[in-house]
Amino acid sequence: MGHEDAVGRHLTATVSAPLHPPSTARVLLVDDDGVARLLTASALAERGFMVIEAASGEAALALFASERPDIVVLDALMPEMDGFTTCERLRRMRGGEHVPVLMLTGLDDDRSIARAYEAGATDFFVKSNNHWTLLAERLRYLLRAARLRAELAASQAKLAKAQRIARLGSWQWDPQAHWVMLSDECCAIAGLPPHPHGVDEQFVWSRVLEEDRTRLAALFREALLTRGPLAVECRLLRSDGQLRTVHVEAELDFDDHGRVRAVEGVLQDITERRQAEDQIRHLANFDSLTGLPNRRFFREQLAASLEQARANGSLVAVLFIDIDRFKQANDTLGHDVGDAVLREIAQRLHQTVRGRDLVARGGPVEAGAARSVARLGGDEFIVLLSDLASPLDVEPVVVRLLEAIRRPLLINGTELFVTASIGVALAPAHGEDVDTLVRKADIAMYAVKDAGRDGWQIFDDAMNAATAQRWRLETALHRALERGELVLHYQPKVDALTGAIIGAEALMRWQRDGELVPPAQFIAVAEESGQIVPITEWAIDTVCRQVLTWREAGVSAVPVAINISSRHLQRGHLIEPVRRALAATGLPARLLELELTETVLMQNIEAALPLLQALKRLGVSIAIDDFGTGYSSLAYLKRLPIDALKIDRSFVRELETSDDDAAIVAAIIALARSLKLQVVAEGVETRGQMARLAAQGCTQMQGWLFAPAVDGDTFLDLLRARARGSDWRLLAAAREEAA
Numbered sequence: 001m002g003h004e005d006a007v008g009r010h011l012t013a014t015v016s017a018p019l020h021p022p023s024t025a026r027v028l029l030v031d032d033d034g035v036a037r038l039l040t041a042s043a044l045a046e047r048g049f050m051v052i053e054a055a056s057g058e059a060a061l062a063l064f065a066s067e068r069p070d071i072v073v074l075d076a077l078m079p080e081m082d083g084f085t086t087c088e089r090l091r092r093m094r095g096g097e098h099v100p101v102l103m104l105t106g107l108d109d110d111r112s113i114a115r116a117y118e119a120g121a122t123d124f125f126v127k128s129n130n131h132w133t134l135l136a137e138r139l140r141y142l143l144r145a146a147r148l149r150a151e152l153a154a155s156q157a158k159l160a161k162a163q164r165i166a167r168l169g170s171w172q173w174d175p176q177a178h179w180v181m182l183s184d185e186c187c188a189i190a191g192l193p194p195h196p197h198g199v200d201e202q203f204v205w206s207r208v209l210e211e212d213r214t215r216l217a218a219l220f221r222e223a224l225l226t227r228g229p230l231a232v233e234c235r236l237l238r239s240d241g242q243l244r245t246v247h248v249e250a251e252l253d254f255d256d257h258g259r260v261r262a263v264e265g266v267l268q269d270i271t272e273r274r275q276a277e278d279q280i281r282h283l284a285n286f287d288s289l290t291g292l293p294n295r296r297f298f299r300e301q302l303a304a305s306l307e308q309a310r311a312n313g314s315l316v317a318v319l320f321i322d323i324d325r326f327k328q329a330n331d332t333l334g335h336d337v338g339d340a341v342l343r344e345i346a347q348r349l350h351q352t353v354r355g356r357d358l359v360a361r362g363g364p365v366e367a368g369a370a371r372s373v374a375r376l377g378g379d380e381f382i383v384l385l386s387d388l389a390s391p392l393d394v395e396p397v398v399v400r401l402l403e404a405i406r407r408p409l410l411i412n413g414t415e416l417f418v419t420a421s422i423g424v425a426l427a428p429a430h431g432e433d434v435d436t437l438v439r440k441a442d443i444a445m446y447a448v449k450d451a452g453r454d455g456w457q458i459f460d461d462a463m464n465a466a467t468a469q470r471w472r473l474e475t476a477l478h479r480a481l482e483r484g485e486l487v488l489h490y491q492p493k494v495d496a497l498t499g500a501i502i503g504a505e506a507l508m509r510w511q512r513d514g515e516l517v518p519p520a521q522f523i524a525v526a527e528e529s530g531q532i533v534p535i536t537e538w539a540i541d542t543v544c545r546q547v548l549t550w551r552e553a554g555v556s557a558v559p560v561a562i563n564i565s566s567r568h569l570q571r572g573h574l575i576e577p578v579r580r581a582l583a584a585t586g587l588p589a590r591l592l593e594l595e596l597t598e599t600v601l602m603q604n605i606e607a608a609l610p611l612l613q614a615l616k617r618l619g620v621s622i623a624i625d626d627f628g629t630g631y632s633s634l635a636y637l638k639r640l641p642i643d644a645l646k647i648d649r650s651f652v653r654e655l656e657t658s659d660d661d662a663a664i665v666a667a668i669i670a671l672a673r674s675l676k677l678q679v680v681a682e683g684v685e686t687r688g689q690m691a692r693l694a695a696q697g698c699t700q701m702q703g704w705l706f707a708p709a710v711d712g713d714t715f716l717d718l719l720r721a722r723a724r725g726s727d728w729r730l731l732a733a734a735r736e737e738a739a
């Protein structure tokens with residue numbers, strides 16, 4: 001070796017072996033000695049290798065870059081660049097870091113072997129001219145090892161990537177050596193630089209948040225003892241101050257003698273997931289305005305307290321708190337102020353319930369009692385006192401709460417004064433389940449409202465549940481108008497002889513939680529609370545617009561009647577809203593009719609008279625509703641400027657069965673005729689009733705025989721069907737079926 005000229009050496013770098021299938025290993029054989037190279041190359045080719053030859057170090061590096069051989073066989077001693085230098089440079093080339101390099105050496109002295117390894121050779125082989133099979137086997141072995149290494153590296157890279165994506169790190173703890181190996185991702189999660197050689201176990205423990213350490217250590221000890229797997233969550237405090245929540249899972253690894261060799265585990269960063277879960281839990285259980293627990297959470301708390309009370313014989317108190325006249329304050333001062341009031345009250349309730357000032361005057365009587373406050377919604381709060389020893393323990397708490405609420409509030413620089421009514425129910429005395437207790441505390445609260453507000457009462461069976469129900473309805477009704485939950489349906493008034501639709505009556509419905517509530521269930525409440533005034537004004541307006549819509553749709557519109565409540569006559573000013581609605585919509589007044597009940601008119605005829613006269617001047621017609629029930633005197637009736645009487649449906653109902661009722665109906669019809677008033681029969685359900693009424697001369701009728709009350713769009717369809725000459729009653733019946 002080393003005797004050929006430089007040019008020849010460079011030029012003889014050729015591919016000398018026949019082409020092998022691609023799976024064949026490609027060997028870069030580097031030797032300056034042409035003869036030795038030829039011999040080696042042919043021996044290797046014979047044994048299935050594809051040999052690329054290079055006659056110098058430079059040529060080898062160039063060929064390595066272009067040919068990418070699987071393995072390099074490198075002569076150690078070459079002129080100019082020897083094998084050691086070539087190997088070193090190869091290692092620095094791209095793709096050269098891991099390629100197996102077998103150094104061929106003629107000398108088996110320790111020094112050159114050591115040098116070969118220092119230069120980065122994978123192995124060495126002593127040159128000889130008859131060990132070709134051994135050389136070939138050595139190459140195969142190195143190739144196999146290299147392939148395994150590459151596969152391992154690839155799968156580790158894949159794993160590392162997967163772990164990075166999953167924010168999952170792996171670790172291995174050697175309990176004997178007190179040493180922990182951490183994957184790079186593990187280190188990244190813990191905010192550490194990579195520690196490829198591992199760290200002392202104490203170092204790892206020091207990263208665990210102190211509060212979690214004892215628990216975690218106990219779990220590890222237990223896992224070692226029971227030899228079971230471990231799954232736990234804990235928090236890591238990183239040196240950058242960040243707190244990460246991690247999920248740790250581990251399994252034990254045993255040696256042949258069954259001793260724990262290592263604990264192998266993974267660690268996953270679940271901080272974001274935990275935060276999202278916490279947020280969801282918070283949203284589901286806490287009220288966003290005040291930050292207090294909400295109804296849901298409160299119910300869970302109460303259920304748990306009741307459970308506990310059953311077990312230990314203690315008492316539970318539920319305090320239902322409602323701010324007095326909050327609705328009015330909210331409406332007049334604005335919702336921002338309303339919200340601020342609720343937040344401040346929430347704060348005070350919370351402080352009072354938690355605070356030291358709760359310790360009763362005579363000493364800490366409710367020591368040990370668990371208390372919490374929640375917001376049920378709107379201006380309703382609830383306080384839960386559990387683990388009470390005696391019902392007497394409730395009073396000091398309630399008194400404190402009332403005092404806390406009464407303290408003046410300063411909102412936007414304005415002083416406000418707020419009071420509340422508190423109803424109390426006790427378990428087990430008043431009930432042992434959540435719903436019963438809340439309902440009874442609610443009833444007690446309304447008893448306080450009835451008694452003049454700003455106070456408290458404990459539930460008592462004599463308290464009227466109906467009162468509470470009414471109050472509740474009132475609250476809901478208050479919002480119904482704002483939220484557009486009220487609708488008007490229209491029942492046709494017909495001429496029984498021709499089947500023509502000659503008018504309609506607007507009947508109110510409340511769409512409450514997907515249910516259509518009839519007026520019988522809410523008009524009385526609206527009347528008592530005074531809400532009937534805005535509700536009626538809304539109805540007048542709505543009817544005017546509705547009739548216009550029908551007219552614009554091209555049908556000849558019919559007059560529509562609106563029911564006017566008795567309370568309205570006493571409280572409100574009816575003329576103005578009617579005039580305003582007519583002016584705003586431009587609706588001809590003759591298309592509007594008002595129904596007033598007989599009783600009211602007769603009770604207060606002196607006040608009613610000028611009102612009716614003014615209405616008549618506006619041009620609207622007036623009917624007396626439910627006629628026959630109010631003992632009208634003919635003398636009075638004559639004085640009233642009215643257009644029609646509506647025979648109450650109770651008489652119509654019994655028309656065929658009761659002679660009395662038949663007589664009354666006949667009398668009303670006769671009366672109407674003598675006063676030159678229209679007469680309309682209400683609640684006609686059967687053909688028999690219709691025939692009787694018609695025979696007596698009452699042909700204007702209203703009732704389910706013809707059509708029920710339908711929504712505005714359907715009523716338009718009825719008017720259209722009638723205009724086409726088809727039987728609209730069938731249409732109405734079909735719609736009714738469908739609904």
Ligand code: C2E
Nearest residue numbers: 507508518519520523539563564565683684685703704705
């Ligand atoms: P009303 O003014 O006497 O209205 C007639 C009632 O009889 C309506 O009940 C109507 O649906 C029902 N009805 C119609 N045809 C028949 C039938 O063939 N058989 C039977 N059994 N009933 C029939 P609704 O809608 O439940 O109204 C009840 C009462 O509520 C009304 O009696 C009226 O006094 C009051 N009301 C309804 N809407 C309003 C409103 O907008 N304002 C006021 N102040 N009161 C209203």
Ligand code: MG
Nearest residue numbers: 505563595625
């Ligand atoms: Mg009516």
Ligand code: MG
Nearest residue numbers: 625626646682
């Ligand atoms: Mg009626």
